[in-house]
Amino acid sequence: MRVTIACPAHMIADANQLALCLGLGPDDAMTYGQPIWRDAEGNLYAVASATVPTGFAEAATAALSEPAWGADLEAAARAQAAILIGATATPDRLAASLAESPQDALAELGLALISEGA
Amino acid sequence: MLEMGLALSGAALRGPSWSPAALFRGGANGFWLDPGRIAGVWQDAAGTVPATAAGQPVGLISDLSGMGHDFAQGTSAARPTLQQDAGGRHYLQFDGVDDWLSTPSFAWGSDAVTIIAALARNQSVNLEDLAGQSANPPGNAGTWVLAATYDASSNTVGFASRGSGGSAPGRASTTLPGSRVVITGQGKVGTDTAIIRRNGVQVGSSSVDQGSGEFGSYPIFIGARGGTMRFFNGALYGLLAINRLLTAEELILAEGWAAARGGVAA
Numbered sequence: 001m002r003v004t005i006a007c008p009a010h011m012i013a014d015a016n017q018l019a020l021c022l023g024l025g026p027d028d029a030m031t032y033g034q035p036i037w038r039d040a041e042g043n044l045y046a047v048a049s050a051t052v053p054t055g056f057a058e059a060a061t062a063a064l065s066e067p068a069w070g071a072d073l074e075a076a077a078r079a080q081a082a083i084l085i086g087a088t089a090t091p092d093r094l095a096a097s098l099a100e101s102p103q104d105a106l107a108e109l110g111l112a113l114i115s116e117g118a
Numbered sequence: 119m120l121e122m123g124l125a126l127s128g129a130a131l132r133g134p135s136w137s138p139a140a141l142f143r144g145g146a147n148g149f150w151l152d153p154g155r156i157a158g159v160w161q162d163a164a165g166t167v168p169a170t171a172a173g174q175p176v177g178l179i180s181d182l183s184g185m186g187h188d189f190a191q192g193t194s195a196a197r198p199t200l201q202q203d204a205g206g207r208h209y210l211q212f213d214g215v216d217d218w219l220s221t222p223s224f225a226w227g228s229d230a231v232t233i234i235a236a237l238a239r240n241q242s243v244n245l246e247d248l249a250g251q252s253a254n255p256p257g258n259a260g261t262w263v264l265a266a267t268y269d270a271s272s273n274t275v276g277f278a279s280r281g282s283g284g285s286a287p288g289r290a291s292t293t294l295p296g297s298r299v300v301i302t303g304q305g306k307v308g309t310d311t312a313i314i315r316r317n318g319v320q321v322g323s324s325s326v327d328q329g330s331g332e333f334g335s336y337p338i339f340i341g342a343r344g345g346t347m348r349f350f351n352g353a354l355y356g357l358l359a360i361n362r363l364l365t366a367e368e369l370i371l372a373e374g375w376a377a378a379r380g381g382v383a384a
Contacts, residue, residue: 004215019194023194023195024162024194025192027163027192028193028195030193030196031193031194031195031196033216033345033346034346034347036346036347047215047216048215048216049213049215049216050175050194050195050196050213051173102213102215102351103214103240103241103351106215116245116347116348
């Protein structure tokens with residue numbers, strides 16, 4: 001199963017704390033990188049997309065515990081509360097798509113790359 | 119027809135025993151990645167959990183050149199995926215969103231590069247880097263880059279390089295009909311060489327002054343520019359880069375190897 005999550009730019013720090021709690025190591029604090037995606041209104045997002053094991057959805061909504069490598073549980077909880085599956089991206093939530101194709105997921109989320117020079 | 123003929127010539131010259139290892143026996147620097155040798159493909163960045171089946175994440179792929187330039191990804195969601203095509207060939211699938219791998223920084227050790235990739239590109243709408251030195255090639259001095267989508271408006275792949283001593287990068291690009299291809303980039307600062315080859319044929323070049331000096335000491339990124347942008351959406355079947363210009367015969371052999379890895383000459 002693949003999960004693709006759009007994280008509004010102002011929520012990146014919190015979302016990376018949630019990624020630490022759900023991930024496999026301290027490097028998961030960099031799951032959400034540069035906000036290079038935008039919605040139709042021009043709001044910016046970082047996007048993470050990955051295949052995840054069965055049971056990920058349950059784990060992502062269960063009570064959080066601090067991993068061995070540490071995490072800010074309050075920040076992680078704020079991010080967790082903002083997750084909404086099957087929604088388009090908006091600046092007030094972490095919109096998640098379960099589409100198998102990352103490009104289909106981006107379309108569902110309503111996101112496009114910000115333009116850049118060659 | 120001509121391109122396929124040259125690729126087949128490479129297969130005929132190569133013979134069953136040739137591998138890119140032959141290019142590195144003289145101590146040349148570079149790297150050689152082959153997802154088909156899954157004994158060197160790992161799910162975690164530390165290289166402790168082997169990748170054994172399609173669909174598994176790839177946190178590390180070992181450099182087969184003997185130079186030790188393994189490519190790794192510590193962030194779970196940013197790992198490409200091991201996949202296998204209908205012909206049984208393993209490849210790394212990059213999702214075009216956040217997948218990339220990199221080496222630690224190392225000194226390239228010369229002003230020359232030959233980079234050869236077997237790839238299948240899924241799109242040509244967004245700019246994409248396949249492999250490059252540093253977080254911003256060729257903007258940073260002393261760097262090279264092979265772009266899977268070099269100019270989205272004209273559907274091209276491209277190569278660029280520049281020396282450490284100022285000047286502008288030499289850029290060479292070509293259109294990319296279809297998606298599965300062997301692309302070669304060759305650069306040499308001292309001779310202002312920038313060449314792009316497609317399926318064994320030179321299809322573009324530049325003689326723009328690339329300045330002076332060697333390529334620098336940087337990490338190498340594959341799948342994105344600096345791990346932050348120009349994410350590659352496609353399949354990587356094989357990749358080798360070496361810090362010299364290959365001879366004509368070596369090019370045929372190495373491009374033949376890549377064509378076989380990607381099923382391009384079949």
